[in-house]
Amino acid sequence: MALHPRVHGRQPSSDGGMNRRMPIEFRVGDLFADKQHPSLAHGCNCAGSMGRGIAVEFRRRWPAMYDAYRKECKDGRFRPGDVFVWAAADQTIFNLATQPLPRPPARLQYVEASLRKAIRIAEERRIPLTGMPRIGAGYGGLEWPDVKAIIESIAVETPVVLAVYEPPGSP
Secondary structure (H helix, E strand, C coil), rough: CCCCCEEECCCCCCCCCCCCEEEEEHHHHHHCCCCCCEEEEEECCCCCCCCCHHHHHHHCCCHHHHHHHHHHHHHHCCCCCCEEECCCCCCCEEEEEEECCCCCCHHHHHHHHHHHHHHHHHHHHCCCCCEEECCCCCCCCHEEEEHHHHHHHHCCCCCCEEEEEEEECCC
């Protein structure tokens, strides 16, 4: 497997990286254009709204997932710190409950709890790679260095490669 052209990190092993710890990878580009991801993760609220940011694209690409997510929210089964997992035809989608409402702020403890749950599920399902945006740092209103520290602390504890997509020109 070749490295993405703008990746910081090491190349996964031939076993898909499931037998050793891998560093986080920071990539610049379009999360959806990179077809190597067996799973994607993104932050969302617990009110059933995917009306801003990258969540809009998740809603557009997987409308049945969006409908199921809204039902989970309406029924009170999707709470801050949870993860709603959707098995699409070719990818697993991890909807991370990073904030209660569709406005800032997301909360760091919710980012950490939901990402840890998603990674545990990815490990159980032997998913070697999860692509994600800067969770909670866009419309969630969190400071990226704080979120990045959480993601990095989780990345060293798992064999699942966390590929974080950053906006062009970001520091």
